[in-house]
Amino acid sequence: MGDPTIKVLGIYRLNVTDELFREQHSMLFPDSLGVSRAISEPQIREQLDSVVLVEVLVLDRNGR
Secondary structure, eight states, X not given: OOOOEEEEEEEXXXXXXXXXXXXXXXXXXXXXXXXXXXHHHHHHHHHHHTOEEEEEEEESOOOO
16 A cells, blocks of 8 residues: 555536525524625625635545
8 A cells, every 4th residue: 555645636616606695694694693785795705706626536545
């Protein structure tokens, strides 16, 4: 068995849909806080636009 290695298979931008935006808004700014979408939208868009998904394959992993 060789040393553990990680092979990057792909890096993907997150597809920010309206549904994903609404879910993120409801988690970060529940109705009880009373924060309007107009105020929170720039912050949420910036957060979601910075997300990437990294697909990797780990080869020869050990117990660590």
